[in-house]
Amino acid sequence: DAGVTQSPTHLIKTRGQQVTLRCSPKSGHDTVSWYQQALGQGPQFIFQYYEEEERQRGNFPDRFSGHQFPNYSSELNVNALLLGDSALYLCASSLGATSTDTQYFGPGTRLTVL
Amino acid sequence: AQSVTQLGSHVSVSEGALVLLRCNYSSSVPPYLFWYVQYPNQGLQLLLKYTSAATLVKGINGFEAEFKKSETSFHLTKPSAHMSDAAEYFCAVSDRYGNKLVFGAGTILRVKS
Numbered sequence: 001d002a003g004v005t006q007s008p009t010h011l012i013k014t015r016g017q018q019v020t021l022r023c024s025p026k027s028g029h030d031t032v033s034w035y036q037q038a039l040g041q042g043p044q045f046i047f048q049y050y051e052e053e054e055r056q057r058g059n060f061p062d063r064f065s066g067h068q069f070p071n072y073s074s075e076l077n078v079n080a081l082l083l084g085d086s087a088l089y090l091c092a093s094s095l096g097a098t099s100t101d102t103q104y105f106g107p108g109t110r111l112t113v114l
Numbered sequence: 115a116q117s118v119t120q121l122g123s124h125v126s127v128s129e130g131a132l133v134l135l136r137c138n139y140s141s142s143v144p145p146y147l148f149w150y151v152q153y154p155n156q157g158l159q160l161l162l163k164y165t166s167a168a169t170l171v172k173g174i175n176g177f178e179a180e181f182k183k184s185e186t187s188f189h190l191t192k193p194s195a196h197m198s199d200a201a202e203y204f205c206a207v208s209d210r211y212g213n214k215l216v217f218g219a220g221t222i223l224r225v226k227s
Contacts, residue, residue, distance in 0.1 A: 004157070033214065042118075042204050042217030043158070056214050090157055094213060099146050100165055101213050105157035 002027060004093050004106035012112045013081050021076045021109045025093030031055075032074040033103060034066060037088040049074055050097045078111075086113045116141045116207050120218035128226050133177075133192040135221050137205030140186065147188040148206040148215065149179055158204065164188060175199070200225045 005024045013019050025032050031050045035043035045058040049068035068074045072093075078085055088110050092103035121136040139145055146165050150158040162173025169181040179190045188205060202222045206215040 031213075035215075035217075040219075042206075042219050043215070045214050045216070048212075048214060056212055058214070092158075092215075097213055099208055099211065099213055102160060102163065103213060103215065104160070105150075107155075107157045 004091055004104055006089075006091050006106040006109050008109060009107070010110045010112075012114065014114050015081055015083060017081050018077065018079045019081060019111060021078075021089050021091075021111070023074045023076070023091030023093075023106060025072050025074070025091075026104050029093035029095050029104070030072050031094045031097045031101070032068060032072065033092045033094070034074070034076045035090040035092065036060075037090055037108070039087070043090055046076070048097060055097055081113045083113050086111060116145065116209060116216045118205050118207050118216060118218035120203075120205050120221050122221055123219065124222045124224065126224040126226060127195045129197055130194050133190070133195045133199065133223065135190040135203050135205075135223065137179075137188045137190065137218060138186050139188060139205075139207045141207055141209065143209050143211075145207045145209065147179075147181060148208070149173065149177070149188075149190050150204045150206060150217075152202045152204065152220075154201075161190070161203075195223075195225045197225050197227065199223060 033048040034046040037043040047057045088108040091106045094101040117140045148163045149161040205218045
């Protein structure tokens with residue numbers, strides 16, 4: 001049973017560019033959440049998708065957007081990249097989005113903005 | 115708003131010694147609490163979770179945590195540390211209306227031989 005997978009594993013971009021990160025949830029899961037983990041910090045919630053709609057959003061600017069596809073996979077898009085966007089981006093999936101639904105994390109995508 | 119404070123960014127123990135990682139939470143509603151572990155260059159793995167059943171929660175790899183409402187704490191313990199326990203540990207809280215997680219800053223555990 002495949003767990004949560006993310007691509008690419010590493011990415012280098014320059015300021016002002018746009019980036020798309022991808023996530024495939026664990027088999028059978030229908031909810032995808034994205035987190036940003038800056039160096040030396042805990043993950044911070046960006047947003048969550050369920051039934052192809054953004055269900056919850058954290059305190060991130062509109063430059064961060066996402067999408068969920070009918071097969072439950074998801075993309076995270078970041079426009080107009082800033083140096084401060086350099087981080088590990090984690091995707092987590094769950095079956096449902098209620099408080100008792102455990103989130104399972106992927107290995108992350110390391111984004112470096114130069 | 116919910117928040118988590120992990121006391122001690124770095125903890126060092128000898129192999130075979132007790133592991134104690136501290137976590138205090140703030141929540142205006144009854145919380146659900148989690149401990150995750152992160153090995154270098156990997157994602158987060160769930161160790162255990164508290165969802166209002168027993169206050170003493172047992173997890174994987176011999177770890178356990180006790181929910182203490184009066185102290186707003188959810189400390190993680192393991193009786194005997196192994197070298198393989200060296201990693202970064204995160205405490206997290208979610209409320210009862212969804213499963214968005216709010217994480218602490220993490221504690222790096224070092225195990226000395």
